[in-house]
Amino acid sequence: MTDVEVPAVVDPVLAAVFPDREVAAAGDAGPSWNDDNRTVGVEFADGERAYCKVAVDGDPSRAARECGVLAYVDANAVVPTPAVLASATGSAADPPYVVTADVDGTIGWRAWRDADDDERVAFARAVGRTFASVHACRFDAHGRVVDGDANDLDVDPVPWPDLLADQIRWSRDRAGGGRFDDHYDDVLALVDDERDRLRDAPAALCHGDPARPNQFVHAADATDSTSIGDDTGSTSTTDSTDPTSATAERAPTVGLLDWELAHVGDPVRELQRARRQFVDSRYDPGTERHAQAFYDGYRDRAGGLPDGFEDRRRIYDAVTYLGVTGFFERWADDFDTPTDELAAEVADEMDRRLAAAREH
Template sequence: MDERVATALGEAFPERAVDRTFGVGPSWNGANETVGVAFADGERAFCKVAVAGDGSRIARELAVLRYLDAERSIAGPGVLAGDPDADLPYLVTAPAPGRELLGVWEDAGDDENAGEVEREALLRRVGATLATLHAKRFETHGEIVGTDRGGGLALDPAPWPDVLRATIERTREIGTSERLADHYDAAFDCVEATRGRLEGAPAALLHGDVAKPNLFVSDGDGSDPAVGPDGIVPIDWELAHVGDPARDLVRAEDQLLNGFDSEGPARYADALYKGYRDRAGGLPPGFAERRPIYEVVRMLGRSGFIDQWVTYLDEPLESLVDRADAELRARLDAV
């Protein structure tokens, strides 16, 4: 067992024996490390530790999970233990109910048409879940710093353009390559140039990382609060913030459906947005006007991790760099 994980589990469960730990799949985030835990009594959990000792992400995720548990509009994994102020900050959660969306997606349908129908249904459920998450409006945008006295989210309030800039900085912190470092500067400049468009955005709780491995799918009639009305349970809330719900939607579409410089089938994107509109009555106000800005910011998921993309696409680095530069220029022109 990793010494850091052993330290966290020993502090959280001093009298509980651990049988083993196990991996949870690849991650491009080097700030935290997460492993699965099998206790000697047969129960399982997941332990996340802040490898550099910075507990801010742990504090953010812990606050959001407690907020979701109290607010109950959508579900998150149960908190078993957590201490963002420990020498080695940690969070231990129960397993999310159901199966990871990635596996459900890959197993959908025995033939092509049936698979498409199943995937569209899944995306409508994800869209509805995001609409439910975004339904509650906050008085201000801001970074989540913990839990307030009333059990809600404690925020470090700031104008939305400044919060958006902070999320760009976080992407830069966890990025694995500086090969396209100028793309961060271009994103900052884009935010500043469009500050007037951004400042009028509504304020809602955003997940910030809506990817297939971060969503669990559970069947049911919608009455179980542990899985929520749509049976979609998001995990991994460490990038959550209070911001423009349009940004969460743009990022969700990209992470769920798109490739390095390719878009997924239009019918899948339509299903995601239909699920959202059916639940919310429409897309977030100003969605079309602000979408191009968020598509520029989203490019950093390619640019900051270009070395990781090389291993997945089996192409020379310089080829991907050229394509990323061209794509960023096109997105900036669209703003």
């Protein structure tokens, strides 16, 4: 098809979807800890780009979920998403795949890296607004998203504590054991003990993986005064004495990629997960100022934080920290701190979070 080397698992998909287009370049789309997929970015000879995600494990459920949620979000939420160009999501798909168009914007991790402190405040505020828009999609019950379209999502109802526990076990399988594997048992016990506090949480659409690589950013126009306000374009009144007002007025717009882990769950869990993955990432972390801007952006769009935020957030602070301790071996070597010292630091932090969740 072309002299460019395209990964063998992706090549037949591109040949089927774009039989008459020449691929000029191809390469991995970015970092991923999910070995069940292979995602490749391609650039065609005419300059256009696309992304092809193949389920190398043969499971079509993730592709079906992603396509259904993308259609639903495009029709029902003010959140930029990539357009689906082609997909194979049925039981006969061999392999299952989703091909999406390129998006207009800067990938989140790169936008964060290149931003100064005030720009990071504006970015964080925009991220909060985006997740408030996603969470505005409410349902009658929690559960797994199976499929969907622009009109509705097909949700398999599952009580939220059970779905959360399943997600924790899924993460444990991805982590594959390690120094802190016992933390999964500790957090699962916490979730079981707190079932009564968890089961009546709001049932909101959740993205499921709110990390910087799954965000893309449209920079705000310097003359744009509609960055903050409702979805009709009206603007909020800002106090000129408020040091955040200038950054609020030039908040960018943030879209979301990679919806295959979407589900109907507790928006508080996603807020705290987004804070850890976006603001408190171990890679170039933000500050409390950025965290508060993130929450303020959510309030801008939703009118407040989700019901029960203060009651449940400490539980999720422990749950989300499994993304640090559970995958310790995958990231620890990226830092100059001696491994044992780093391990002691994160172990103490998990102990603190578990204690805080149980004391509340």
